[in-house]
Amino acid sequence: MSAPIRFALSDMDGTLLRPDHQLAGPVIEAVQRLQAAGVRFSLASSRPPRAMLEQARLLGISAPIAGFNGGRLVYPDGRLLEAYPLAPTAARAALTFLARHTVDIWVFADEQWLLKDFSAAHVPTERHALGFDGTLVVDFDPYLDRVDKIVATTDDHALLARLEAELQPRLVDQAHAARSQPYYLDITSIEADKGKALTRLARHLDVPLSQTAALGDSHNDMAMFAVAGLAIAMGQASAEVRAAADVVTVSNAEDGVAFAIERYLLSSDAL
The missing domain is CATH 3.30.1240.10 (Hypothetical Protein, Haloacid Dehalogenase-like Hydrolase; Chain: A; domain 2)
Known part of the structure; x- marks a missing residue:
């Protein structure tokens, strides 16, 4: 990692959330510390945007979020930014x-x-x-x-x-x-994949891709791994997904996003 991370985009299910689909206290606290340090944070999920707004609120997210794998970009209050429906x-x-x-x-x-x-x-x-x-x-x-x-x-x-x-x-x-x-x-x-979502959100936030991080656990997260400055896979991800990442954190059951934030995004000597 040659430049400090200024924007981190995280998958939700299997990554940000525990296996019971709940946000854990350590993850909320880590995301809030990251944003307080000046690093923007947002969500990219296969979920519809309306199923992401409460988590965005709990995390204090101010950047737009990406639902439907990037098919809909919305502001944290639900207002539409961009939409790419299926042909x-x-x-x-x-x-x-x-x-x-x-x-x-x-x-x-x-x-x-x-x-x-x-x-x-x-x-x-x-x-x-x-x-x-x-x-x-x-x-x-x-x-x-x-x-x-x-x-x-x-x-x-x-x-x-x-x-x-x-x-x-x-x-x-x-x-x-x-x-x-x-x-x-x-x-x-075809316009709705997490790699394009990361690219569009980074452009919206005026952050070069080299200063972005992506966190995920599934096959559909590999598109954002391919364009992010730093790709972080969850510990329970498949071998294929882990191989596509730059680093691997612990599992979502162990609050791997919180660990990754502290180890790779907030630590001055992380990499």
């Missing part, structure tokens, strides 16, 4: 492809979580993480012109990894297909 042709192609496989499919549009089955696996997990309930629909077609994200979910992690590899070439330059968790495959606009 309707890509949305239809993804839904058609996923319908051929044994996965549950969700669509996020109109600030709603749309689903066809409340009994599907991971609905309770998502409800707890988002802080709001889904809306039951019989057809996703009426929403195809304004989709922010499509999610395929299953407990067959190997199937989801295979679907990611098969779906991305079909979407070509229209959309991204990337796992945000072993059991979630997210499809978002």
Whole structure:
């Protein structure tokens, strides 16, 4: 690291939050110390922005945040900064492809979580993480012109990894297909990835990318690792994700973001 970090962007689930999706006191305190030291801090998540605002408030974040993997950039009060919805042709192609496989499919549009089955696996997990309930629909077609994200979910992690590899070439330059968790495959606009989100937020804050840090644990965090001045992986991340980072902190269950802030961002002799 040749220049001091001036802006840090963190993933939420699996990174900033503990496994129960809660913010821990040590993490809140570390983020507040970091911001008091003059380093801007923000959030990038596959979550919709409305499911990030309370955490942003608790952390005292003043910078814009990135929801839907960068598909929506909003100010901490929820006002829209930039939006990159999924192209309707890509949305239809993804839904058609996923319908051929044994996965549950969700669509996020109109600030709603749309689903066809409340009994599907991971609905309770998502409800707890988002802080709001889904809306039951019989057809996703009426929403195809304004989709922010499509999610395929299953407990067959190997199937989801295979679907990611098969779906991305079909979407070509229209959309991204990337796992945000072993059991979630997210499809978002080609303009919605965390690397582009970090680049746009850094530009908005007038911070060069060489003075940014990215913290994450999942496959979809590797895009921001590729452009950040310092990439920090969580201790429980897969070998592939850890290999893509510059340094590895402890797990999110051990408040790895707090450890990384103290060790790599606030310490004068960190690296």
